[in-house]
Amino acid sequence: QSVLTQPPSASGTPGQRVTISCSGSSSNIGGSYVCWYQQLPGTAPRLLIYRDNQRPSWVPDRFSGSKSGTSASLTISGLRSEDEADYYCASWDDTLRGVFGGGTRLTVL
Amino acid sequence: QVQLVESGGGLVKPGGSLRLSCSASGFTFSDYYMSWIRQAPGKGPEWVSYMGSSSNSIYYADSVKGRVTISRDNAKKSLYLQMDSLRVDDSAVYYCARGVGGHYNGYNYFYMDVWGKGTTVTVS
Numbered sequence: 548q549s550v551l552t553q554p555p556s557a558s559g560t561p562g563q564r565v566t567i568s569c570s571g572s573s574s575n576i577g578g579s580y581v582c583w584y585q586q587l588p589g590t591a592p593r594l595l596i597y598r599d600n601q602r603p604s605w606v607p608d609r610f611s612g613s614k615s616g617t618s619a620s621l622t623i624s625g626l627r628s629e630d631e632a633d634y635y636c637a638s639w640d641d642t643l644r645g646v647f648g649g650g651t652r653l654t655v656l
Numbered sequence: 657q658v659q660l661v662e663s664g665g666g667l668v669k670p671g672g673s674l675r676l677s678c679s680a681s682g683f684t685f686s687d688y689y690m691s692w693i694r695q696a697p698g699k700g701p702e703w704v705s706y707m708g709s710s711s712n713s714i715y716y717a718d719s720v721k722g723r724v725t726i727s728r729d730n731a732k733k734s735l736y737l738q739m740d741s742l743r744v745d746d747s748a749v750y751y752c753a754r755g756v757g758g759h760y761n762g763y764n765y766f767y768m769d770v771w772g773k774g775t776t777v778t779v780s
Binding site: 592598603643644 | 691693700702703706717751760764766767768770771774
């Protein structure tokens with residue numbers, strides 16, 4: 548049972564926009580920034596979004612993040628086949644320990 | 657090229673011990689937090705531990721507290737995880753990751769911006 552709650556699956560067709568949600572509480576998302584990781588099959592997770600909505604230089608601007616209260620969202624615009632992966636949200640709780648979501652498997656139809 | 661390479665995983669019996677190592681290159685190791693994160697087969701990542709740049713600020717997940725010890729050697733650019741009293745549910749791929757943390761606009765932030773490829777620990 549993960550501390551942060553994500554839908555187990557999401558899907559879209561090429562070119563569509565897909566949004567993945569992440570729900571937490573006041574002791575984690577509500578009091579800390581959120582980050583998102585992408586994990587392609589057989590590889591390590593890769594940072595996608597940090598501090599709620601900031602993108603590392605290697606991440607295309609099709610990926611965006613937002614946060615409101617105790618929930619966060621990752622939006623992928625212009626969906627591409629190579630976006631098919633598992634996506635995880637993460638944050639920090641008020642005891643300075645990391646927490647992850649259970650992950651959302653994105654399928655590009 | 658920024659790189660993290662883990663080693664030390666393997667098959668161990670319940671109650672046994674393992675010491676994982678992570679070798680860093682391509683960045684100033686002593687400037688960064690470092691973390692261990694694990695991922696059991698078919699599950700999401702689980703944060704295990706992190707350590708501040710000067711071996712201060714050490715934190716452990718409740719699931720491993722008292723059984724694992726994180727350490728680092730900045731001169732060798734290496735991070736370690738000593739795991740004792742291993743249990744079957746400790747079986748996972750263990751990743752070493754570089755951490756960036758701070759305080760911004762009234763909130764804490766921490767994220768792992770570089771990950772190794774992982775080393776597999778099997779307790780059976």
